[in-house]
Amino acid sequence: MKRLLFQLSLVLVLVSLVVSGCAPAAAPATPAPAVENTVIVEVEKVVTATPAPVEEKAFRVALILPSTTKDSSFSQAMYDALVRLQEEMGKDKLEIAYSESMFKIPDAAAAIRDYASQGYNLVIAHGSQYGSSLAEIAPDFPTTAFAWGTTVNTFQSEGINNIFAYTGTSQFGGYVMGAVGAMLSKSKKVGICGPIETGDNRNYVKGVVQGVKDTNLGVTVTTIWTGSYSDVTAMATCAQTHIQDGADVLYGSSQSSTGAIAAAKENNVYWFGHQYDNIPLAPEVVVASQVYDFVPTLKDMIATIKAGVYGGKVYTLTLQNGGFEIRYNKNIEIPADVKAKADELLEKVKKGEIEIPLD
Amino acid sequence: MGDLFTLPVLLGIIYSGIRFATPYLFAAIGETFSQRSGVLNLGVDGMMLMGAYSGFFVAVKTNNLWLGLLAAALTGGLMGLLMAVISVTFQATQGISGIGLHILGLGLSTLLFTTTMGGVGTIGGFPPVRIPLLGEIPYIGDIFFNHNILVYFAFLLVPVSNWILYKTTFGLQVRAVGQSPEAADTLGVSVKGIRYITVTLGGILAGIAGASISIALINVFQENITNGMGFIAVALVYFGAWRPTGVLFGSLLFSFVNALQQWVQLKGIPIPAGMAVMLPYILTIVVLAFSSRRISKPAALTKKFERGES
Structure with a gap:
């Protein structure tokens, strides 16, 4: 009886861990189970890496956010930009997935690797704390583009050619x-x-x-x-x-x-x-x-990737190029x-x- | 440097220190009851988060801050009850189950917030109440007697809980259960019953601590708004040697030093910001290190109890 009770309590603790959306610390090797907390926006048929559509495939972007998509701050600025871009391009042309509250770097790294192995075209790690994880993961997925910011470091000097960087003045x-x-x-x-x-x-x-x-x-x-x-x-x-x-x-x-x-x-x-x-x-x-308005940056990034270049470019958001706006x-x-x-x-x-x- | 020790700065530090000791006091006194009966509850932070969320949500939806406070107390109480079920009835290792509850509270409050409220918002919290006569005294009135109602409640809780712990039969039972559950059991005290009450009470107070943040002191709710305050509250119980007055001293000291470090930065005293931010934590560690000898920890803390075993 006591043993059963103990096991039950262990199960409770485990359930609470799962509910909390704590991602596993180790990177999963198989693409199938998505990291908890992952949300696929407006798309029903995805998640598996099988290519279904006959015409031009949708461009798939995955976003790793340190905070939530509703934080009224840095994370929401990027998420909103992607959603606006999706409205512009059409849901069949741009697919978005995101993982929020990735304040623990190992969790973020697991999510980055997971998205890359699921065949996303662009994985954005939206935080300057994610740099070293990207530098480690990116070389394993040469045909996936990665981006991170705010920073000016694309790791090209270290021989990595599939990371974009973005920063703002x-x-x-x-x-x-x-x-x-x-x-x-x-x-x-x-x-x-x-x-x-x-x-x-x-x-x-x-x-x-x-x-x-x-x-x-x-x-x-x-x-x-x-x-x-x-x-x-x-x-x-x-x-x-x-x-x-x-x-x-x-x-x-x-x-x-x-x-x-x-x-x-x-x-x-x-x-x-x-x-x-x-x-x-x-x-x-x-x-x-x-x-922040990330739309122009994202547009250029996507065009660059479609043209076959997966990184090495630094985007600087400024008031001149529409990357910033002062709203009264x-x-x-x-x-x-x-x-x-x-x-x-x-x-x-x-x-x-x-x-x-x-x- | 001299600029720092002026009357306005001193008054500012005391005012903020008192104000922001509030959540620590609620949470740490609740935790004191729990630990005094032998249960280490590391889930305080998660309970605070659930209290902060439910208090904010109900206050926004009903436009009634008191209903918000009630909701926070109830939610915290339920979380406390869950902790009691896990650690007292199921006898899971207390530290682990507490951390589980913390993560549950963190995840669930974030999930509920994003699904029920959409985005970050603000609310008009409990307004400051100036105490008649006392509030009119120059300087003293402003810093001590012009706070919102929850600040007064938190400070009143100290003598009340002191009285409960040391002057009532219930308090004696709590201390007995935490010191020697077997002896208490032979005298007919229900060890599990007492622990259920204290852990649930700890949850209620943690819930109120959370609400004091979201609808009285800061008046917003956001993911992980407590940012680890619940863990500081647990440390403050050790710091305060399991006594409400000790907890009061610890909460005030922590809160004062926190206010002080901001004034240090504001007055341009050349200490790196990172260093200044660390001050309250460094001080807590130092005091803990020096006070360890006189601390009398409840002997049965973290030990599970099953009748007929020992």
């Missing part, structure tokens, strides 16, 4: 929004809540800081790093610390920034977002967001002179007249 949008925030601040204090001081977030913060300073309005700008992409509470305390210090305009990014946005809303201070449109989260206080909130009225100055700065940035040192 987020500092320039940060610069423009930094200037707008400085002009809107009545307390002359602006606060930034950053996740981890690296890559895209670091560049963005550098841009905001310089944008604030270049207005020469005597506005001070301070940055607190929470040390995590996912610690929502740390972001909330960060925002509150800035507010207690007297800041009335706040900036931040990553999926954890929702905590800071809620604090901004509660205390009625302005918020500027990055990576994804933050306006719907708090239409009362979000002035603007710099939004129509509900918040910005004084005409501030808007005019913002537009002027945007033009300057686009013409390359503003330099933002990143070191």
